[in-house]
Amino acid sequence: MELWQVPLLFSRLPMFPFFDLAHYVASVMALKEQRGAVEVSVQSPVACWFSAMLYCFGGSVLSSLMLAEPPVAFLAKGANILLASSVWYLVFYCPQDIFYRCFAFLPLRLLVAGMKEVTRTWKITAGIEHADSHFKDAWLVMVAVGWARGAGGGLISNFEQLVRGVWKPETNELLKMSYPVKVTLVGAVLFTLQRSQYFPIARHNLVFLYTVFLVVSKVTMMLTRSATSPFAPFEAALGHMFFGLQKTPSKVKGEGAASSNGSPVCDRSSSEQHQDGVKKRQSKKTE
Amino acid sequence: MELWQVPLLFSRLPMFPFFDLAHYVASVMALKEQRGAVEVSVQSPVACWFSAMLYCFGGSVLSSLMLAEPPVAFLAKGANILLASSVWYLVFYCPQDIFYRCFAFLPLRLLVAGMKEVTRTWKITAGIEHADSHFKDAWLVMVAVGWARGAGGGLISNFEQLVRGVWKPETNELLKMSYPVKVTLVGAVLFTLQRSQYFPIARHNLVFLYTVFLVVSKVTMMLTRSATSPFAPFEAALGHMFFGLQKTPSKVKGEGAASSNGSPVCDRSSSEQHQDGVKKRQSKKTE
Amino acid sequence: MELWQVPLLFSRLPMFPFFDLAHYVASVMALKEQRGAVEVSVQSPVACWFSAMLYCFGGSVLSSLMLAEPPVAFLAKGANILLASSVWYLVFYCPQDIFYRCFAFLPLRLLVAGMKEVTRTWKITAGIEHADSHFKDAWLVMVAVGWARGAGGGLISNFEQLVRGVWKPETNELLKMSYPVKVTLVGAVLFTLQRSQYFPIARHNLVFLYTVFLVVSKVTMMLTRSATSPFAPFEAALGHMFFGLQKTPSKVKGEGAASSNGSPVCDRSSSEQHQDGVKKRQSKKTE
Structure with missing residues (x-):
């Protein structure tokens, strides 16, 4: 193997057990760090499980809805569901919270976060190909579906929160985009341009470069x-x-x-804590 | 006819005019007992009718959405819509409220509630068969669609309330499942196991036993x-x-x-009244 | 050309560049007049663009959802999207606000509003034909889809507002129908009756008469x-x-x-201002 072959081999990397697993671990841990999530896990394991599935498969659900395909299709992928459900169970209900504490250890956390970012590239390209098979050469549809597939959990966060009894209409990921949602949009545009041949670069090279950028920027942001x-x-x-x-x-x-x-490792917690604080004060006064 | 033939004959019972009618009567009466529903019926008959249709056909709408079929398909079943609309009209606008008072009489109410529970079994099995025709052997999809079809009105209650201008994000049927939603989930699991042949019982026997359990538990809960x-x-x-x-x-x-x-005959009223009371107090203070 | 040919020729009028353009101008200007919309356009152009697209293509999105077709299909119509996006850009970001001021001039505003009403007829009939191709002779589905296509922006206004961080669950277009939503419902019923041959009038005559009624009533309401x-x-x-x-x-x-x-030219502003005022007072007290 020579150096110039790295991108090609990288672009053939299978996602199934390991990278998907990292995506589920990172997603379910992000859910656990949401304010109120632990209370929901005690109050209603069903709502907690459903919320975790929306974190893990939100992109698939959203892109299915956009293309009028069954949004429950992800439930038919038995192995993935089993994996994600096991992760959900271990993160929330493991005795002594061993599993969560273990993966909250910074080097492991960095590894998992980096591997999760790799799955993002695969999801964007899968979304774009899927859209292209429905609408020939509709580049805006390709961008939209690629974006939705790659950043689904974020884009439907208002409705995912609703499952847990939380409703924050004053903000959403379109009004105030988080970094992962932004970078996914950029990626969706780049891969759409590449597929439409306006962007003269081989697909596997773009996959490689974009993924490296994703991983490096994510790890840097977590470290700094x-x-x-x-x-x-x-x-x-x-x-x-x-x-x-x-x-x-x-x-x-x-x-x-x-x-x-604050604690910048988890994506949205600090601003959410602030908002929850405001709400609490409001409800105290109004009671 | 001999005794052992009862389950088989029972499982061939047609739902159309009488059991469906009982389902519509019980559903629309439950809607009328929601706080604020009578005001909506005066303010906007269109919103009230739409809300009543979501109570009657919520399971059909939700399972259609899950399988990417037209959610308005229920509007094409003319006879059912006509029946449900007549019930809606009589329950809400009958002079002197005769229709509602008549069916609020306990023995009649028990009969209607019992017959409504029978339709639940039919809906769960129809949902599971429908899901099985889309996804071969995806047992999780079968459970989800069977559950959605059988307990649809409850699962979409947040959005049904939104039609009437009510929004209660702090709770939903996943966070705090009511008994009908729970028993439908159990039924969906049982029928899926039976269909996948993990549960060695003839279909008509399971239909019979599950329905008897539904009716007996519902009637007992209403009486006690x-x-x-x-x-x-x-x-x-x-x-x-x-x-x-x-x-x-x-x-x-x-x-x-x-x-x-309190008044335990209707499913959710007591907790809702409490919440509404809290809201009223809040809005009084904030005005 | 003789006088009796006018309706036939009128019913063959192409919508594409000019009438669609008027529809986009009127819709995006109505969006800009919503309280808080200008702040959103500064804070997040993406959310503002998406909101504008829901104003322009809301009927298409809603009717696609109802018939289980891809709701992103409107993004595939490149020329329409380009036109609507240009209008959005000019209305919100034109230096000195020249574009908006120009079209806020009453005679131009009347012309644009009148032309927008013409597109309503075309949308209703397209929606009804579309529904009829899915469900044969289901007149209720035809009315529903025709109504959704013609009045889509209004019917989904709760969710369109959510994109901009506004949430008004206490009202919606079913609870308190605005005039455009009402007149579209009447139109959807009339065209469905005509199509089902219960209403003995030629299609082009009904198109002509209904459109004249729409335009005249709109212009009269704006003038008086x-x-x-x-x-x-x-x-x-x-x-x-x-x-x-x-x-x-x-x-x-x-x-x-x-x-x-108040200012009756824009549809919903006065009642919204009142509600916003109430909210502001509430939040002042609760802070």
């Missing part, structure tokens, strides 16, 4: 505890050029700095 | 005014064994005792 | 700044006959009079 998106300067430039926005860049930086004091 | 689920001990044992839950059983009993003081 | 629906007397009579309602007519008139003091 920074929430600043690498896209912030581009966004500021684009926002200024096309939408006449001026204040956004400084605002984004401010937020990044603020949340870097 | 008890909200305690017959599954409570099993749930407690399962919760203890698998999820390490300890306090659940006493809690469930406490709730049952509390709601047995 | 009146929010009173021309259907109010019929509704009162029907409500009295079938649903035993008595107070509705005076109430409707009262509301019409009240909102005629």
